[in-house]
Amino acid sequence: MEREVYLDNAAATPVRKEVLEAMLPYFDKYYANPSTMYKPGLEVKKVLDEQRAKVADLIGASPEEIVFTSSGAEANNLAVKGIPFAHRKKGNHIIISAIEHHSVLNSARFFERLDYEVTFLQVDEFGFVNPRRVEELIRQETVLVSIMHANNEIGTIQPIQEIAEVCKSKGVFFHTDAVATVGNIPVDVNELGVDLLSISGIPLGAPKGTGALYFRKGTRIMPLIHGGIQESGRRAGTENVPGIVGLGKAAELAKQDVEEWSNKVKALRDRLIYGVLERIERTRITGHPEKRLPAHASFCVEAIEGEALIYMLSSQGIYANTGSACASKALKTSPVLVAIGVPPDIAQGSVVFTLGRSNSMEDVDYVLEKLPHVVERLRAMSPLWKQEAA
Amino acid sequence: MYSDKVMEHFSSPKNVGVIEDADGIGEVGNPVCGDMMTFYIKVKDGKIEDIKYKTFGCVAAIAVSSKVSEMAKGMTLEEAKSLSKKAVAEELGGLPKEKMHCSNLGAEALAKAIQDYEEKKLGKPPAPEKEELHEHPCCCTHCGVENPETAKFCMECGERLD
Numbered sequence: 001m002e003r004e005v006y007l008d009n010a011a012a013t014p015v016r017k018e019v020l021e022a023m024l025p026y027f028d029k030y031y032a033n034p035s036t037m038y039k040p041g042l043e044v045k046k047v048l049d050e051q052r053a054k055v056a057d058l059i060g061a062s063p064e065e066i067v068f069t070s071s072g073a074e075a076n077n078l079a080v081k082g083i084p085f086a087h088r089k090k091g092n093h094i095i096i097s098a099i100e101h102h103s104v105l106n107s108a109r110f111f112e113r114l115d116y117e118v119t120f121l122q123v124d125e126f127g128f129v130n131p132r133r134v135e136e137l138i139r140q141e142t143v144l145v146s147i148m149h150a151n152n153e154i155g156t157i158q159p160i161q162e163i164a165e166v167c168k169s170k171g172v173f174f175h176t177d178a179v180a181t182v183g184n185i186p187v188d189v190n191e192l193g194v195d196l197l198s199i200s201g202i203p204l205g206a207p208k209g210t211g212a213l214y215f216r217k218g219t220r221i222m223p224l225i226h227g228g229i230q231e232s233g234r235r236a237g238t239e240n241v242p243g244i245v246g247l248g249k250a251a252e253l254a255k256q257d258v259e260e261w262s263n264k265v266k267a268l269r270d271r272l273i274y275g276v277l278e279r280i281e282r283t284r285i286t287g288h289p290e291k292r293l294p295a296h297a298s299f300c301v302e303a304i305e306g307e308a309l310i311y312m313l314s315s316q317g318i319y320a321n322t323g324s325a326c327a328s329k330a331l332k333t334s335p336v337l338v339a340i341g342v343p344p345d346i347a348q349g350s351v352v353f354t355l356g357r358s359n360s361m362e363d364v365d366y367v368l369e370k371l372p373h374v375v376e377r378l379r380a381m382s383p384l385w386k387q388e389a390a
Numbered sequence: 391m392y393s394d395k396v397m398e399h400f401s402s403p404k405n406v407g408v409i410e411d412a413d414g415i416g417e418v419g420n421p422v423c424g425d426m427m428t429f430y431i432k433v434k435d436g437k438i439e440d441i442k443y444k445t446f447g448c449v450a451a452i453a454v455s456s457k458v459s460e461m462a463k464g465m466t467l468e469e470a471k472s473l474s475k476k477a478v479a480e481e482l483g484g485l486p487k488e489k490m491h492c493s494n495l496g497a498e499a500l501a502k503a504i505q506d507y508e509e510k511k512l513g514k515p516p517a518p519e520k521e522e523l524h525e526h527p528c529c530c531t532h533c534g535v536e537n538p539e540t541a542k543f544c545m546e547c548g549e550r551l552d
Contacts, residue, residue: 305424307448308400315401324424324448333422345421348446381406381452383428383444384421 001317005363008321009203009295009356010152010180015246016205016357022249023207026242034239035230044241051248055212058251059178059197060188067213067234068244072179072200073103075213076146078224078235079175079196080107083144084116085222087173091141092116097129097158098339099151104177105335108146121147126288127156127340135166142170148177149187149197153323153336153352154287155296157181164193173219179203179211183254184293185262189214196221201243205357206250210243265355266294268364272353273297275368280375286337286350295355300337303385304378305348312378313351316370323350345384393483396453403452405459407442413511416502418495425451429459429499433507438462438470443499450485450493457482458496467504473497 015023026047032040034048052063069075080103084094096108098120108118119137123129129147138145145167150157160176167174175196181187183203196219201210215221227236273285282302301309306324313320323334324347337347353367379385392400409430419426425447432440441462445455457478462470475494479485485494508514 303446305447305451308452311397311400311449333424348421348424381403381444382446383417383426384446 003363003366004317004319005366006319006358007353007355007363007367008319010352010354011202011321012208013202013205013356014358015207016250016253018253019206019246019249023242023246026245030241034241035228048239048241048244051244051251054248054255055199055251056214058187058255059182059199059214060190061214062217064232065189065214065217067215067231068239068247069211069213069235070209070240071211072177072198072202073101073211074224075198075200075211076101076103076175076177076179077107078213078221079198079215080104080144080146081110081224082221083173083175083196083219084111086220087143091139091143093119093139093141093143095119095121095134095137095142095145097121097123097147099123099127099154099336100146100148101152101177101179104146104148117141123339125341126291127151127154127336128288128291129158129163131159131162131166134163135170138166138170138172142172144173144175146175146177148180149192150178150180150184150293150296151287151336152180153334153350154298154340155180155292156287157185157291157293160192160194167195168193180293180296183250183258184295186259189216195219201247201250204247204250204254206247207243209240210247212247261357262294265359268355268359268361269295269297271361272355272364272367275364276371279368279372283375284342284346286340286342293354296352297355298350298352300342300346301349301351301375302346303349303382304375306350308378309349309351309374312374313371316374318367318370321352321354323352324348391486392449392453393485395457395481395483396449396485399453399456399482400449403445403456405442405456405463406444408444409440409442412442412503414503414505414507416499416504416506418499418502419447419451421446424448425493425495427451427455427495427499429455429496429503431462431500431503431507433467433511437464437466439464441500443496448489448493450489451495453482454478454485454494454496455499458500462500467507471501471504473500 030044032044034045052066056063056066094108112118121129147158147163149160164174173195176194177198179198179200182199189197195216197214199212223234225236230236284300286298306322310322323337333344333347412430413433414431417428427445429443431438441459443455445452475497478497
């Protein structure tokens with residue numbers, strides 16, 4: 001292979017060097033359980049508190065407003081299940097958007113079986129939620145609104161501030177899944193005005209199996225993992241100390257460089273987006289062209305199928321993702337692409353590139369060189385391409 | 391996920407193309423499902439002399455098309471008609487479970503092309519449309535997990551089973 005270009009940074013990232021270094025002593029040197037009373041335990045407890053402060057600092061929160069979790073998915077579960085469970089007396093209505101991550105979507109669906117009512121809010125062609133619509137849908141029994149900050153498949157960044165204002169004025173808890181944004185753009189919980197916010201370690205260059213939930217001081221939440229009183233009783237289980245140290249270090253680094261990186265990677269993204277649109281006919285961008293994640297480029301290429309495209313790109317050393325039905329194992333058209341009105345046959349040609357810190361302009365140029373050939377090869381094989389060209 | 395044989399056929403598919411003066415054409419699938427195949431055959435002395443196809447679909451769909459074209463070339467029509475999905479999958483060193491039904495359409499497309507040939511060239515009356523076997527979606531379309539026939543929601547992920 002001439003080159004290897006990894007462009008699936010939404011799925012996994014390399015752990016940042018400084019992060020890995022920070023973690024290592026916590027596997028074998030500082031291994032004591034932070035819930036213990038003796039010196040080594042107390043030392044580890046102190047380190048845990050420092051990490052909590054770093055994660056809080058990244059998003060403008062206070063340390064006591066952070067619960068460490070095992071992933072972004074767990075943070076979403078804790079918010080979307082923990083709030084309705086704790087506030088059952090208030091009501092049994094939940095509002096989420098139709099394009100939420102499965103960890104939010106399926107948590108909400110779980111409540112449908114518990115006699116809660118869930119409203120799936122539709123989005124426009126770019127994937128935007130209309131804050132006015134949220135206002136109309138909130139009722140007396142609504143306990144939670146959960147709208148993701150940015151969508152992982154189409155990259156669109158939601159008007160979270162406006163939605164938060166609506167929820168605040170109506171006295172309803174508002175959660176945002178910020179897994180795709182924290183680490184990619186500056187995020188501040190007070191600017192956004194959210195009550196709960198989910199974080200994953202992955203976009204930050206922290207290891208897999210790390211995450212956190214921010215919840216505004218005074219927010220009552222039901223734990224999902226019962227047991228000891230770790231995380232102030234909000235999540236039992238001995239803490240993943242090395243992972244948390246990694247998340248803390250990654251948060252500290254992101255605080256310093258996320259804005260700079262965000263601006264830098266945008267140039268790569270735009271070169272990729274406009275390069276693809278220019279070189280490959282009958283290809284559309286999915287999501288909003290500007291109000292999108294700085295490292296996210298997503299397309300639908302007509303007359304070909306995404307899984308075949310991903311495998312063929314892989315043989316060229318380009319590693320990307322797709323929302324194609326065939327690739328999903330579920331064999332179902334991506335609900336996100338359906339929600340933004342992409343016809344199901346065109347949604348099959350979905351391809352998603354997410355840039356990371358290791359990517360360069362040369363990487364983008366390599367994709368721009370190879371992708372048109374791969375598309376051409378698949379189109380030459382496709383009965384749809386012939387039919388439509390005729 | 392895929393066998394080496396599947397990847398081989400996907401990477402260098404055999405017999406791709408169109409036969410302009412085909413004796414029979416068979417089309418199955420549709421783009422909304424994600425898989426669509428059109429097979430073209432040339433028949434001589436009761437045998438498949440030449441075979442080509444165009445395929446829109448995933449890795450499995452492309453590999454299946456290639457394998458079917460390879461297997462069918464030189465077969466008598468009767469032999470080709472009895473080509474089964476299972477035989478094709480076996481020749482490919484197996485297919486992932488969730489790809490067995492929707493991507494393994496090659497044998498079906500070939501059978502349709504033969505039927506088309508028999509109707510056109512031999513004046514055989516069109517075969518009665520087969521009742522489509524409608525299976526209960528006991529496999530969740532979201533996560534692929536099998537559920538009891540009566541299940542309304544997937545036990546694994548909570549997806550509604552229509």
